[in-house]
Amino acid sequence: EAGVTQFPSHSVIEKGQTVTLRCDPISGHDNLYWYRRVMGKEIKFLLHFVKESKQDESGMPNNRFLAERTGGTYSTLKVQPAELEDSGVYFCASSHQWGRRGAYNEQFFGPGTRLTVL
Amino acid sequence: KQEVTQIPAALSVPEGENLVLNCSFTDSAIYNLQWFRQDPGKGLTSLLLIQSSQREQTSGRLNASLDKSSGRSTLYIAASQPGDSATYLCAVMNSGGYQKVTFGTGTKLQVIP
Numbered sequence: 449e450a451g452v453t454q455f456p457s458h459s460v461i462e463k464g465q466t467v468t469l470r471c472d473p474i475s476g477h478d479n480l481y482w483y484r485r486v487m488g489k490e491i492k493f494l495l496h497f498v499k500e501s502k503q504d505e506s507g508m509p510n511n512r513f514l515a516e517r518t519g520g521t522y523s524t525l526k527v528q529p530a531e532l533e534d535s536g537v538y539f540c541a542s543s544h545q546w547g548r549r550g551a552y553n554e555q556f557f558g559p560g561t562r563l564t565v566l
Numbered sequence: 567k568q569e570v571t572q573i574p575a576a577l578s579v580p581e582g583e584n585l586v587l588n589c590s591f592t593d594s595a596i597y598n599l600q601w602f603r604q605d606p607g608k609g610l611t612s613l614l615l616i617q618s619s620q621r622e623q624t625s626g627r628l629n630a631s632l633d634k635s636s637g638r639s640t641l642y643i644a645a646s647q648p649g650d651s652a653t654y655l656c657a658v659m660n661s662g663g664y665q666k667v668t669f670g671t672g673t674k675l676q677v678i679p
Contacts, residue, residue: 452609479665490570491655491669504666539609543665553598553617553659555667559609 450474452558454540460564466528469561473522473542479503480523481543481555482515486536497523530565537562568593570658572670579646580678587641587673589656594634597659601630601641603652604672610655614641618661646677 453472461467473480482494494513495505499520508515512531517523527534541555569592579585589599598617602610614623614630616639622631629642643650656670 481665481667483667483669490671491657493666493668496665507666541610541667553665554600554612554615555657555659556612557602557610 452540452542452556454538454558454561456561457559458562458564460566461530462566463532464529466526467530467563469525469527469538469540469563471523471525471540471558473540474556477542477544477556478520479543479555480517481541482523482525483539483541484536485539485560486533491539494525527563530563532565535563535565568596568658568660568668570656570668570670572654572656572673574673575671576674576676578676578678581646581648583646583677585643585646585675587643587654587656587675589639589641589670591637591639591656591658591668593658593660594637595661596634597661597665599630599632599639600657600659600667601628601639602655602657604655605652613654643675646675648677648679651675651677 455470480497483491485491493507496503497517514526537560539560540558543555571590573588600615601613616623616632627644632639653672653674655672657667659667
């Protein structure tokens with residue numbers, strides 16, 4: 449079974465440009481999460497999709513960030529316009545079913561996208 | 567607001583030594599606690615998941631315990647090997663409707679051959 453994949457692995461952009469990150473969750477996983485780790489800080493939650501719906505977006509830093517999950521499959525996270533403080537590693541994770549406990553809660557992470565804003 | 571703390575921030579041990587990594591959390595209303603390892607430039611690898619009703623989980627040389635009432639978890643690594651060198655992260659999933667996970671800052675482990 450393929451794991452969570454993210455594209456690109458690295459992105460270097462100028463301040464003010466737009467970048468779109470993509471995440472493909474494990475097939476059949478309803479839950480998809482975005483997290484971010486900025487330099488020297490802990491990994492922080494950004495938002496959570498259940499299928500195509502945003503369940504919790506309380507961690508999104510501001511309206512320059514837009515996440516979508518069309519059709520409940522892959523997700524994109526767009527940053528527009530990018531600022532210097534957006535640099536960091538963006539992780540995506542998925543888990544099985546919403547509302548289920550036990551092993552269904554276990555989150556599987558992708559390798560991350562390292563974003564550098566110059 | 568859940569806060570997760572990991573101590574120590576860094577640890578260096580000789581190969582073969584048994585070691586314990588600590589994780590504490592402020593809100594005991596959790597669904598589960600997950601331990602991950604992260605290698606430099608790589609993603610997160612799930613090591614162990616402990617449900618709130620469990621007290622420990624074991625996988626090979628790893629054993630994780632959970633004391634929900636005191637807000638603590640430990641990850642025990644037996645007979646450490648150089649390949650265990652990585653950053654170990656503790657993550658807590660809160661109960662209460664959403665499945666948001668709060669991470670600790672991690673413990674960077676170096677096992678010296």
